[in-house]
Amino acid sequence: MYQYTNFDRQFIAARNTQFRQQVARRIDGSLTEEEFRPLRLMNGVYLQLHAYMLRVAIPYGTLSSAQMRQLAIIADKWDKGYGHFTTRQNIQFNWPRLIDVPDILDALAEVDLHAIQTSGNTIRNITSDHFAGATSDEVEDPRIISEIIRQWSTDHPEFQFLPRKFKIAVTGCATDRAVIKAHDIGLQATRRDGVIGYQVFVGGGLGRTPVIGKLLCDFLPKQDLLPYLESILSVYNTSGRRDNKYKARIKILVNALGIDNFRDQVEARFSSIRKTFASPDGSFIDNITSQFSPPDFTDRSVSPFEESYQTNPMFKQWVDRNTAQHKHEDYRIVTVSLKEPGQTPGDATSEQMQVLADLAESFSFDELRISHEQNIVLPHVHKADLPLLYNTLKKHRLATANIGLISDIIACPGMDYCSLATARSIPVAKEISTHFDENNMEQDTGEVKIKVSGCINACGHHHVAHIGVLGLNRAGVENYQITLGGDATENTAIGDRAGPGFSQSEVVPAIERILGTYHKLRHDAEESFINTYKRVGITPFKSALYPAAKQSR
Amino acid sequence: MTEFSNKQIITGNTLLSGEAVFLSGDDTFGPDLFNAQIFTDDVSANHALSQCIERSDEIISPYLVSVDVQNSVIRPQELREQIRTAGPSNYFHGKQTEIR
Incomplete structure (x- = not known):
């Protein structure tokens, strides 16, 4: 997993200090609600029906055990003991008080999490394949470029006031588990003549005008990724409509111009900025790549798994339905359902979050993923550990064997x-x-x-x-x-x-x-x-x- | 039996907690719907609303809500407002836990 640098931590700390001051100024009357509203939205604070809501970004859906534990603590201390995982791999707390939000943000920063750019007309949380780094059909772990894009897009000075919000999704393989063509930009890693590059789709989106993303570039070399993204955003920022919020998404611009005309404009911009664009150098990319290196998989007997699989029909059903093939034959990717029939899809109690954090620490190299389908993934579980994992999940109402079925809504x-x-x-x-x-x-x-x-x-x-x-x-x-x-x-x-x-x-x-x-x-x-x-x-x-x-x- | 035919109350959310609150007859905002002041004509309702809008250091985005009143029980006409006054339907959370 990516480890925050001092730069990352200092940036988050500075933003949190700034927002604490903004909240204080709102409370003492120095800021009006009209002035304060965009500031709180830039920090993920919405006002909903019953209370404020805080939306926390989970970058490309990846969490460590420590981060999940902190989310559980926040749910208990400042909310009502649960959190809601969203369709964009975020978590939302539904009941925080405004006066507590600065403390919550500081608590998030302790584990390298934040709520920046989870609202507003800016580039939102980068989403990705929840099986990243574990699935066998991957060209490249999509979290590598997701992290690079996260760094480029966070606090990007040019793109804080876009015509409308902007969503980017990345997949590292031909199998799409990230709905990339329903995003403003969708990226798919692909290999050509042994070289990894990206297919770029643009102008997808759901909402009141659903559109499937169109192919903008069939093969974008890795070194061109950021200047090309910058060019797309630049054309959108310049030409996207600002007169009507319902026509302000990039899909409307792409449809109005036509994909070929839009591509011409992007290419023209790309030509002008490419030479001067400060792309990350090889050592930077290598450093990010190394942080997503596969864990040290172990060779152990899988006989405990085989015995349970043969003798316990409930366990077998759960394995068949909730686990997927891993790139290492002795491991499985486990999807923990947050869809027990009759429960709220995507909600996890603080107790369940703590249990999942413990299980990830014990059985999945300290990693969890949040899927856009509002479930939790333990990406690297040795088959020998599956029986114990299953029994623990069962005790905490987390062993519903329904992934992909009717109730997995x-x-x-x-x-x-x-x-x-x-x-x-x-x-x-x-x-x-x-x-x-x-x-x-x-x-x-x-x-x-x-x-x-x-x-x-x-x-x-x-x-x-x-x-x-x-x-x-x-x-x-x-x-x-x-x-x-x-x-x-x-x-x-x-x-x-x-x-x-x-x-x-x-x-x-x-x-x-x-x-x-x-x-x-x-x-x-x-x-x-x-x-x-x-x-x-x-x-x-x-x-x-x-x-x-x-x-x- | 319905006591009034065209009634409105004023609601908003508190600045500090975001809780849904209602303007009462003593000119304070509180969480209890049953204390809400009922306006029976648009002129007085809009006049009171304009005064509430000035109280932005206390209340965010106040607005008028149409209600029915039956046997002194106030009930918003729109489902959205009914949910605001009770709490979500998926958990026993929000105002429904505090109804006195």
């Missing part, structure tokens, strides 16, 4: 917390997960990605869900639109809107009809929901969703 906080939301997300997610768990439909149905957003801003990623649920307000009543056929993988697709929305109580029956249709139409249990949908299209699902409309035709 992404859900934004929705109108239970968020001041922008138009409907609640969490109760809908809880009802769906509880219903299908009680009806034992999950295992037989197999992989289905359900994602719930509480407003058009789409923090719940509903556009790229196999079954997306979008909560809206229709004449003062919550109403939920369903989209079908979205895909968050390398085959990125925006879901098709099925038709008129449903009341909250109608959502579970509607999903039941969708899944019933899938069960009827699939070739066999091997054909997944999304593959069946791609084969048969939306029509039979619409007929099932709206039987009265079918009869009237």
